[in-house]
Amino acid sequence: xxxxxxxxxxxxxxxxxxxxxxxxxxxxxxxxxxxxxxxxxxxxxxxxxxxxxxxxxxxxxxxxxxxxxxxxxxxxxxxxxxxxxxxxxxxxxxxxxxxxxxxxxxxxxxxxxxxxxxxxxxxxxxxxxxxxxxxxxxxxxxxxxx
Amino acid sequence: xxxxxxxxxxxxxxxxxxxxxxxxxxxxxxxxxxxxxxxxxxxxxxxxxxxxxxxxxxxxxxxxxxxxxxxxxxxxxxxxxxxxxxxxxxxxxxxxxxxxxxxxxxxxxxxxxxxxxxxxxxxxxxxxxxxxxxxxxxxxxxxxxxxxxxxxxxxxxxxxxxxxxxxxxxxxxxxxxxxxxxxxxxxxxxxxxxxxxxxxxxxxxxxxxxxxxxxxxxxxxxxxxxxxxxxxxxxxxxxxxxxxxxxxxxxxxxxxxxxxxxxxxxxxxxxxxxxxxxxxxxxxxxxxxxxxxxxxxxxxxxxxxxxxxxxxxxxxxxxxxxxxxxxxxxxxxxxxxxxxxxxxxxxxxxxxxxxxxxxxxxxxxxxxxxxxxxxxxxxxxxxxxxxxxxxxxxxxxxxxxxxxxxxxxxxxxxxxxxxxxxxxxxxxxxxxxxxxxxxxxxxxxxxxxxxxxxxxxxxxxxxxxxxxxxxxx
Numbered sequence: 001x002x003x004x005x006x007x008x009x010x011x012x013x014x015x016x017x018x019x020x021x022x023x024x025x026x027x028x029x030x031x032x033x034x035x036x037x038x039x040x041x042x043x044x045x046x047x048x049x050x051x052x053x054x055x056x057x058x059x060x061x062x063x064x065x066x067x068x069x070x071x072x073x074x075x076x077x078x079x080x081x082x083x084x085x086x087x088x089x090x091x092x093x094x095x096x097x098x099x100x101x102x103x104x105x106x107x108x109x110x111x112x113x114x115x116x117x118x119x120x121x122x123x124x125x126x127x128x129x130x131x132x133x134x135x136x137x138x139x140x141x142x143x144x145x146x
Numbered sequence: 147x148x149x150x151x152x153x154x155x156x157x158x159x160x161x162x163x164x165x166x167x168x169x170x171x172x173x174x175x176x177x178x179x180x181x182x183x184x185x186x187x188x189x190x191x192x193x194x195x196x197x198x199x200x201x202x203x204x205x206x207x208x209x210x211x212x213x214x215x216x217x218x219x220x221x222x223x224x225x226x227x228x229x230x231x232x233x234x235x236x237x238x239x240x241x242x243x244x245x246x247x248x249x250x251x252x253x254x255x256x257x258x259x260x261x262x263x264x265x266x267x268x269x270x271x272x273x274x275x276x277x278x279x280x281x282x283x284x285x286x287x288x289x290x291x292x293x294x295x296x297x298x299x300x301x302x303x304x305x306x307x308x309x310x311x312x313x314x315x316x317x318x319x320x321x322x323x324x325x326x327x328x329x330x331x332x333x334x335x336x337x338x339x340x341x342x343x344x345x346x347x348x349x350x351x352x353x354x355x356x357x358x359x360x361x362x363x364x365x366x367x368x369x370x371x372x373x374x375x376x377x378x379x380x381x382x383x384x385x386x387x388x389x390x391x392x393x394x395x396x397x398x399x400x401x402x403x404x405x406x407x408x409x410x411x412x413x414x415x416x417x418x419x420x421x422x423x424x425x426x427x428x429x430x431x432x433x434x435x436x437x438x439x440x441x442x443x444x445x446x447x448x449x450x451x452x453x454x455x456x457x458x459x460x461x462x463x464x465x466x467x468x469x470x471x472x473x474x475x476x477x478x479x480x481x482x483x484x485x486x487x488x489x490x491x492x493x494x495x496x497x498x499x500x501x502x503x504x505x506x507x508x509x510x511x512x513x514x515x516x517x518x519x520x521x522x523x524x525x526x527x528x529x530x531x532x533x534x535x536x537x538x539x540x541x542x543x544x545x546x547x548x549x550x551x552x553x554x555x556x557x558x559x560x561x562x563x564x565x566x567x568x569x570x571x572x573x574x575x576x577x578x579x580x581x582x583x584x585x586x587x588x589x590x591x592x593x594x595x596x597x598x599x600x601x602x603x604x605x606x607x608x609x610x611x612x613x614x615x616x617x618x619x
């Protein structure tokens with residue numbers, strides 16, 4: 001199972017993230033998003049930022065998770081390379097408690113490839129599908145506005 | 147299948163997709179149409195399914211694949227039964243362009259181009275996550291959201307005449323700063339007075355061709371003249387405002403029972419609280435963007451004044467190309483108030499419209515079409531065809547034909563810089579890697595795009611400007 005792949009889109013960045021669990025799928029989606037901005041090998045996970053989100057739907061939760069990471073990037077001027085997600089479902093919807101690991105932007109070492117402006121809802125989709133070995137996996141398709 | 151209805155006019159028929167309320171219409175040449183992805187045509191059709199849409203869902207000749215609306219998309223909605231959608235505005239609310247004209251000739255400026263670009267690069271912060279030189283208070287941020295460029299001028303950035311030469315006078319009425327989240331404020335405060343990155347730029351140019359002497363004179367343009375173009379938007383504040391309201395509107399879609407072919411077209415019926423709150427927040431972001439371009443203009447003038455006593459740099463005009471606005475248009479002989487969405491499209495009002503500044507009113511508004519990095523930009527004049535065909539709208543740029551991933555595989559950033567340097571264009575960028583994404587070859591040739599709007603009498607060609615120096619994020 002490839003954790004994520006970038007799909008062709010003329011103006012923006014489109015990717016499909018995969019995971020054996022929803023948690024892993026959320027983490028891989030975050031890696032795909034950050035990977036569009038910067039080479040993750042140049043980012044040390046020195047600091048940790050917590051993220052707590054609730055949403056009525058699973059899709060809303062993923063949208064907010066990725067949007068929250070972009071928000072942190074912008075206000076903390078930090079880049080991230082490690083993501084850790086825990087999910088819970090109850091009657092009211094979904095709850096995510098996560099951690100993102102990274103470091104403050106250092107212009108000497110961090111070279112950006114693209115500025116991701118936002119997470120769009122265009123063709124936004126979370127699905128459970130059969131993986132290569134027949135096992136069940138989750139996929140998340142996301143288009144980013146860059 | 148598209149149906150050609152006239153030269154440069156193609157129809158997306160109602161049976162292209164289930165639920166279309168009106169046909170689609172793409173204003174484009176056969177040659178440019180061949181480069182339009184099928185997905186773009188589907189996006190034109192998707193917009194045609196939205197409630198209250200008037201006449202047709204349109205796309206300009208620079209149309210290409212977007213998210214929600216296509217890029218180059220224009221749609222108008224009736225006030226009584228229409229909707230407003232962030233899918234028709236985008237995340238970079240009031241991304242736009244302004245053109246400043248100098249009294250300088252290119253030969254006088256040529257020896258100083260490197261100095262000017264270096265100073266502009268230094269004085270106008272740019273790049274991913276750039277922080278401004280400016281430290282604004284919460285109160286000043288509110289003022290920027292509420293009064294846009296008018297606040298910036300009062301705060302010492304520019305002169306009153308700048309406001310006159312700005313779409314909406316640099317201030318969209320109806321802004322509601324109380325609909326701007328704390329997150330959007332936190333992103334917006336340090337970024338006021340920054341260019342950003344991606345396709346945004348600050349360019350020193352020379353007028354290299356005049357197409358219409360009379361109109362050029364009216365716009366204060368002459369051959370060999372130095373101009374400056376500023377292309378940027380509402381930065382993180384706008385991105386966050388759209389992100390926040392998209393979630394609210396996604397819920398509104400369920401609440402009001404609207405069926406959508408694409409979730410990014412989330413919308414609410416005009417007049418509902420969700421629609422009004424989005425409009426108020428979007429207007430706040432639009433004003434922030436006008437304040438941003440106004441501040442950057444003031445710093446640009448400072449740089450030029452360091453080297454030239456008579457630089458002047460008067461504002462020709464400032465246009466928004468990602469925005470939704472209430473405008474009066476004639477539909478089937480009757481005047482109607484419509485909410486016009488322009489996603490990667492420029493307002494191009496023809497002669498006589500009261501929204502146009504007095505000095506241009508009898509000829510039509512200046513329409514500024516930025517080229518891609520290293521390619522010519524165009525100044526046009528809004529014309530009568532726009533009022534008849536496109537709710538007073540024209541293209542906004544060249545239009546992408548190659549994806550960013552493909553561009554990076556094909557061109558290296560440093561190589562792009564070398565090519566431009568050899569052509570005599572001085573380029574400075576915070577992130578050389580990003581130059582590859584914006585290589586001139588990844589866009590449609592802008593002259594072909596501009597010729598379509600000229601030939602349809604949407605906007606007439608006035609002048610062409612070519613870059614001499616570029617500062618980029």
